[in-house]
Amino acid sequence: MHIAIFSQHHTNPDCPATSRHYALLAHLARTHRITLITTNTWERLRITHRYPWIPEGVEVRNATVSYENKMGVGRRLLSFGRYATYAIREGLRIDKPDVIWGISTPLTAAWAAAQVARLRGVPWVFEVQDLWPAFPIAMGAVPSKWAQRRLHQMEYGLYRSAQQIVTLSPDMSSTVTETGLAKGKKWRFGEEKVTTILNGTDLELAALATDEAVAALRQEYDLQNRWVILYAGTFGRANDIPTMLAAAEQLADDHPTLVWLFMGHGYDEPLVQAAAARCAAIRLVPPQARHAVFAWFRLADLSVVSFLGLPVLDANSPAKLYDSLAVGTPVIVTNPGWTKELVEAHNCGWYVPASNASALADRVAELLAEPATVLAAGQAGQQVAQQYFDRQQLAATMQKILEQSAKQQ
Incomplete structure (x- = not known):
């Protein structure tokens, strides 16, 4: 055919x-x-x-x-x-x-x-x-x-x-x-x-995120003994980058071991560059090839799937959600659609309302104090990925x- x-x-x-x-x-x-x-x-x-x-x-x-x-x-x-x-x-x-x-x-x-x-x-x-x-x-x-x-x-x-x-x-x-x-x-x-x-997601590429690959990244980017939150994707108008930057800055003083990685490029890249210049807790990471991105997701303790609070965006199907769960990293989602239902039904992530920097910062602070909960959510997410993604x-x-x-x- x-x-x-x-x-x-x-x-x-x-x-x-x-x-x-x-x-x-x-x-x-x-x-x-x-x-x-x-x-x-x-x-x-x-x-x-x-x-x-x-x-x-x-x-x-x-x-x-x-x-x-x-x-x-x-x-x-x-x-x-x-x-x-x-x-x-x-x-x-x-x-x-x-x-x-x-x-x-x-x-x-x-x-x-x-x-x-x-x-x-x-x-x-x-x-x-x-x-x-x-x-x-x-x-x-x-x-x-x-x-x-x-x-x-x-x-x-x-x-x-x-x-x-x-x-x-x-x-x-x-x-x-x-x-x-x-x-x-x-x-x-x-x-x-x-x-x-x-x-x-590509489970065969996710398998490339080995312990050795993650350890090498931590060494190269000075992330040993750091708690890492990753946003990986387009810095587009719909991705609500300013809210994540504001949450990162709110937490910086009280949580000195916390690092937010912003990996990608797009419309709001100048905002990320400016925030990284004034706040040590924020780092801009260059875009990575598809086959390399999984090691970054596995390195992270949490990833954020962020969008503006528009009803049309509740229906989207973001790759970063699938890629993060595939390597056992739980996610925070910001839209009250099917992604919220997914992470709550399978206990593999959390929901925070869109464009609410304080709510995002509070949720991250809570999870920093509950590493066992974060680990269990990541394991649950990996099982979901194997079964459905x-x-x-x-x-x-x-x-x-x-x-x-x-x-x-």
Whole structure:
């Protein structure tokens, strides 16, 4: 079977990114012909060169399209439009696929997949990585009511035309299903069209976080006898970086052995740099390759999964949650959605309300005094990861959906 995949943001384990689809593509390529239509944006950002840029057996069409988190709205729209134009052109040139897999974000990548599917008369599967356009609208990036309506129309049209819809969290699935069941729509659909496939993690890479690797990091970064809290990910507008920095500074004087590591890059990086310059308890760590990040998570005593308190963000599926639990490091989450339910149900983390620096500082101070509780939560989280977060198992589910969609043409 020939599967064409439309994804603007391809990464591999050498990149400072989650690389979800690298694992899924590698799994699919063992039994099917795979053509990936993407960009080379992340290829030049590789930190190491230990892995092939494209998994073995995957054919690739690469557009030269720039993109970065610091871009403003105008430049992002230009980037999205350039990729969509390229993807449609290449999608019409490749051998006819049996099924197409369109991945948002951005929504325009999935839109391009839908257009090619329509023109070539093949079914397509829509993967919803974030609730677009709800997310950019909530962040104030789409102030025009007319533009909001048009984007929602695009979203609904994609739901309608897709053979199946895949989301990365149960809350996303609920939102999409509610949209499909809304009254007054001729194209109503129910939960049978929507499947949750969690973001997940790479357990084989997590196994690289050995005692020796962690000890070497502690030695290199002078973290012996330190209690470490890690935030690893994008310093984006939605990640509520200022709240974490404020909590770190509140605790600095009373807890001199506590260190907060901020690992990544993005819009709020200057804030982290300034805080690190004035507070010894805060350190900025350069972005790490995917295969190296697990040792940092295992080094930490706690990790923080932080977002602004916007309802649309309650549904997200952050890679840092899965990666942290995979190596036995419990998490603090700041959104009252499915992640809160997960960590509380499995006793592998704690919830603190978003944008509340004092509440975050108080929770950390409590946990500093309860190392046994923290250790037990980490062990529970690792069991959850082994059972539910393995990307090899998730890839098998995705393969089944694609195969079934192709047969339903």
